[in-house]
Amino acid sequence: MIRPVAPKPRGRRWRRGFRSALDGVRLEAALFRRLFGHTRPYRGRLFLSWVATGVYAASGALLVYLVKPIFDEALIGGVNVGRLSAAILLLYALKGLSSYFSTTLVADAGQHAVTDLRNALYQHVLGQSFAFLGRSSTGTLMSHITTDVEKIQAAVSELAGDILKESLTVVGLLVVLFYMDWRLAFLSLIGMPLALYPLVRFGRRLRASNETSLRRWRDISEILQETISGFRVVKAFRMEKFEIQRFQRAASRLLNVNMRITRTTAVLPPLMEFVGGVAMVGALIYGSFAIRSGYLTTGAFVAFLTALFAMYTPIKRLSRVNATLQAALAAGSRVFEVLDRHDEVPEAERAVPLPRMKGEIEYRSVGFHYADGHGEILRNVSFVARPGEVVAIVGTSGAGKTTLVNLLPRFYDVTDGAVFIDGIDVRQATLGSLRRQIGLVTQETVLFNDTVRANIAYGLDDVDEARVESAARAAFAHDFILDLPRRYDTVIGERGSRLSGGQKQRIAIARAILKNPPILILDEATSALDAESERLVQSALANLMRGRTTLVIAHRLATVRNADRIVVLDGGEVGEVGRHDELLKRAGGIYCRLHELQFAAQEQSA
Secondary structure (H helix, E strand, O other): OOOOOOOHHHHHHHHHHHHHHHHHHHHHHHHHHHHHHHHHHHHHHHHHHHHHHHHHHHHHHHHHOOOHHHHHHHHHOOOHHHHHHHHHHHHHHHHHHHHHHHHHHHHHHHHHHHHHHHHHHHHHHHHHOOHHHHHEEEEEEEEHHHHHHHHHHHHHHHHHHHHHHHHHHHHHHHHHHHHHHHHHHHHHHOOOOHHHHHHHHHHHHHHHHHHHHHHHHHHHHHHHHHHHHHHHHHHHOOHHHHHHHHHHHHHHHHHHHHHHHHHHHHHHHHHHHHHHHHHHHHHHHHHHHHHOOOOOOHHHHHHHHHHHHHHHHHHHHHHHHHHHHHHHHHHHHHHHHHHHHOOOOOOOOOEOOOOOOOEEEEEEEEEEEOOOOOOOOOEEEEEEEEEOOOEEEEEEEOEEEEEEEEOOOOOOOOOOOEEOOOOOHHHEHHHHHHHHHHEEOEEEEEOOOOEHHHHOOOOOOOOOOOHHHHHHHOOOOOHHHHOOOOHOEEEOOOHHOOOOHHHHHHHHHHHHHHHHOEEEEEOOOOOOOHHHHHHHHHHHHHHHHHEEEEEOOOOOOOHHOOOEEEEEEEOOEEEEEEHHHHHHHHOHHHHHHHHHEEEEEEHHHH
């Protein structure tokens, strides 16, 4: 027999709902404090803005209060006209000045605080390891730094002043109302809690809708980043229509969420006006009776109505402020989620700055696996590269070649074993001094939308033109640079889009030559170049590698043949080590098979 489940007592559900609401309020309060905690360095300006806001609210309340003597004394009695006129002019001047200083001071503090937050977020992102970037898309991070911080800026720099200004204005007007007639004030404001309840209730809905809106903005940022960076592929595969439709679907989802926010926000002002109308009717009925009975003067009642009318304007503004504030809290939670994630490569407490090294590299029983990955990428890898040697790293795709060289500048940290330079564990060196020892030329050439000179001198201060030109000559880049419209001052476009593949590669090589590091990591990228460009790049690489300890992720036969040592990776382990000729003599060996599969055609062509 199945027994019916007894319904849970309503009292228990109510308590659970109350506790949940209370926890939500506490969480929002903590987020609000953290958000506005960034204004702490600008407390002086905020304090002055609060003083100005207090003067603004007091001036507004006194102007409303003066309605009584205007009616009772100036208009009816014909007295104190000059004094009241002077008082009105003075109060309006005070109100205008205090409004100006209140707005500008709080905006100044807010803008500075939000700029600090944006800078901190950008600095935090650049301070993370490659693992952090692997778990966050570029579009998502761009959305955090732009859209999310923009939402916060609207709340901190603008609404912070509005909240205080409108709140103090309401308080000042309430003082006038209760001073005029506390009974009439209670009667007029009895419906106020009915208006505040939906304000709180809709606030939660706005928070959830704003979080969804920010996610939709993130989707749009990701689509933009992917399609613009992959513009060439989109065009080649004629996928413009598909990408446009994908963008339109994302924009439509954002539109639906934003309209939901608009509808929720639009409900509040009419509701506040209706409650204000009910209060006005109650005040009118009571006021007419009080005037007839002589309890209230006409001027006092008009002043009361003026204060009542004036009070509902800031209350309506506060209801709209709530929507923007909820958007800022939603954005703040996303920003702080990024700031609270730490994937930095840690620097040892007693890390020492490295002097210029000789360049001996040793991988000793190195193992590596990603924190969220499955299985090990590298296992028990050991080899030595002596000063000035060229060591080629070869292996099938996925063997761990790039991961292996990324451990040297500590883009990742080993999970087993250690990497040494001149006998010093790289984890015991300061990151700055370690990475100054290492030059990097990657397979995907990374250049910046700046001048040729700035790209060659990237990362270096006070580099004279002669050194830049010397590096360019050594990289066989000087001649083509002279053919550019403004020579070394030519802006080369995003990712060097105005240069050919070979030209970009030679600029990157010139950058490494100018840095003059004792150690070089080279992801050789000449496979996509024409014969002439390849010849020039190979000559530039030869100049770059001269006298440096070089780790080469080998793709080209020429580099492998001339390497002092070849390390063959197989499934994350060192399968073979030796020179080209030695490894070829091992019939059936790993390198011999790779040579037959990958290099035989190239060797025959050469």
